[in-house]
Amino acid sequence: MGSVFSFLPTRKTIPTTSITQMGIGDLPEGCVAAVLSHLDPPDICRLATLNRAFYGASSADFVWESKLPVNYELLIDRVFDNPPLGLCMRDIYSLLCRKNDIDDGTKKVWLDKVTGKTCLSISSDGLSMTGIGDRRYWNRISTDESRFGKIAYLQQTWWLEVDGEVDFPFPPGTYSLFFRLQLGYSSKRFGRKICNDQHVHGWDIKPVQFKLSTSAGQEAISHVFFGETGKWIHHHVGDFVIDGSSEKTKIRFSMTQIDCTHTKGGLCIDSVAIYPKEIEERLKH
Template identity: 25%
Template sequence: MEGEIKGKAMEGEQLSDFSSLPEGVVAKILSLTTPPDACVSSAVSKIFHAAAQSDIVWNQFLPTDWELFISRSNPNKLKFDPIFSPKKDIFFSLCYFPVLIDDGNKSFSLEKWSGKKCIMVGARDLSITWGENSDSSWEDHPDSRFAEVAVLLFEWWFEIRGRLSCRMLSPKTVYAAYFLFKLGERSYSGFNIDPTNATVGIIGHENHPKSVCLDPYVDQPLYLDQLIQWPQWPQWRRQFERRMAGLERPHKRHDGWFEIELGEFIGGDHGDDELEMALKEVKGSSSKGGLVVEGIEIRPKKLSRLHA
């Protein structure tokens, strides 16, 4: 019994000693952890709470070049003061409020679990084969972070390409590229006939293409049956379903946009190289329309434990 009491006393003394470390020392320790760890540590003690608000901690979580990105934005649109705002406020502002850069055609934000950089290439910065045709249009959209989105009205040849400097990404990070789109108010059709080919990779390096399905309703025959009324349709539908079997499908995000992963890569370790992303369906076996393109987002792949 005496040994047990003595052991508890020593444990208490160790905890007391750790909690009584100078705030600066605690801040340095927290800066070596992660943003979620720093937030949770605020509940440990008053010293930890104060240290967890320190610029020492959050400056470590911010990318070293975050100010360079901010210099490429409109300062009047920022939700923080780059000079006087606490670094913690800047960090979370960049997590939840993407900053438009490069004439408003790209956006820069941070992944809240790690502070890694996320970039979205807006439709205006993409090479869209049908982008300047009369069979497409550029429109504002209430749900888009960009001034304009591309709307495909009617086209047989579908191809979208985008490029991004690898220096814009965090080093030694597994990234994935995601195509963001919506179904237009006009008829959305043609993307349930043939798979769309997607590629992501560093220019000049080998990449691994894959086929994806851009129709989120391809597995809902009743939806299609209501749109298409002809005797041969059930037979055609079964053929289309076989083509799409096993392919990755879009899923709807919390912000209302559909997204589909185009591929993954290791980012930030290729110097002046460029990342290229492509999405195309050029067989021309069907016309396509009703696609609203916001852009392609490049963000770190989440660990399974972080999925929400």
């Protein structure tokens, strides 16, 4: 049995003095970078402040390329009119994590800083709404509660129909689509948020229908009664899967309540959001 372990060094051959003098900063940058590549971006950034070795390792291209979507080059071409050249992978990741405007500012695209997954938001200006040009029914209202700076406010209508579409190179994965809505119009008085619900009516009689479809043939339909006022809610329309078989996927979506037996009103429409399924739980907080 002793001969089996004869290749192991004896206690006398271990350079104990050298080991006790080594610190975490003495680790080779390549080894540190290999460890960092298995961590989430926020953890990489925190560890980069430990010492020079971790800082250098945190800049390695292969560390950040592993955090970028597999089709990040297509994302860059779609997001930027003049794609940046000569950037390291860390800078590309940082650039894509910003909320970048596309399509004349009606949409924003960014990477979730924690997961590196692609997120997209479409403003109310990027949606088609029946009667939006008639101020008897709709108004555009400026507000700091929207990342686009304004919302569409429905005072009253018989026929509600909101449609939109987006053609985008989503990376492979499962995505969820939401309408961000609120019953009642919010304002501030003496620094406190208050909700004006004088126009809110008609949403408890018949449900609103949400629908989405993709160019790959996927569909989802849901029905919701609106009730709570004064709170922005992400109403889940459905999920879709991108398998990576095409460069772009067209997503069509809608919100309708076209039962003309009654009017409905007092609805704020901020945006439509498309998020990776992994971060859906955060929208509830």
